[in-house]
Amino acid sequence: MSEAEIKSLEAQFEAKIANDEKIEPKDWMPEKYRKTHIRQISQHAHSEIVGMLPEGNWITRAPSLRRKAALLAKVQDEAGHGLYLYSACETLGISREELYNQLHTGAAKYSSIFNYPTLTWADMGAIGWLVDGAAIINQVPLCSTSYGPYARAMVRVCKEESFHQRQGYEIMLSLCNGTEEQKQMAQDALNRWWWPSLMMLGPEDKDSVHTEQSMKWKLKRKTNDELRQQFIDQTVPQADILGLTIPDPELKWNEDKGGYDFGPIDWDEFWQVVKGHGPMNKKRLDDRRNAWEKGKWVRDAAMAYAQKQNERKNKQAI
């Protein structure tokens, strides 16, 4: 392709994005756009399925049948989110095997929040309330992102995330209306999950290398700092209703900016966890690899069954 042809394709591509038209799998796209989307969508897919692990750990210990059914449904939703997102990612020309391989070898990242342990039942409440709450803030803008398959997957994901957030908040509310000991459990979970949840919204704008390009492609509509502020402003009143204290002595309403001021985030901790030194990094990856290896017979059986069905169909056709 000549340079002039590439220039013209690029111009058409930019115009589509500017007009809020979707880019579809068979459309021409710059290589950098394809690569960035493979990276982001796969990281997102990996986060969904690794995110099943800390909560799956509590399904058998849920305190009632109702809680068990809700948690089970939530964890199944996360598997579904992984499935839509892996499928969306495959439309960019990468295979599922390669994506899994990147996760299992540690070449691809997933959200660092899942490298923290879930110590008590209250963690199921705090995760739904804070982690799914922060995920919604990150993900709602993606429903109108430029890559069609990603945007369409996100519409359904976001609807389900809001159920996750509410089931978590309801667990917190019950604990906070319970005994003093139960309320303490809720406070302890908030203390442990608050800061990692703020980190989920990404590094500060000044340290975020991808923000500018992602804003151009509408992969991002707001910067990390704006999203974090939105999360804090929305969550503090919810903590007030629970009667819990946010573990930040510097948290204070700022009338002028119309939002809360907050204390410094420990970015060293964040980077340690990103680099694989969080409390649960090794366990999460080991669990994923085990699931993959132990599931081999299921994949083999499914392939053998599909092949048999095909052979049968072909025979009938003759």
Ligand SMILES: [Fe+2]
């Ligand atoms: Fe999800």
Ligand SMILES: [Fe+2]
């Ligand atoms: Fe969720």
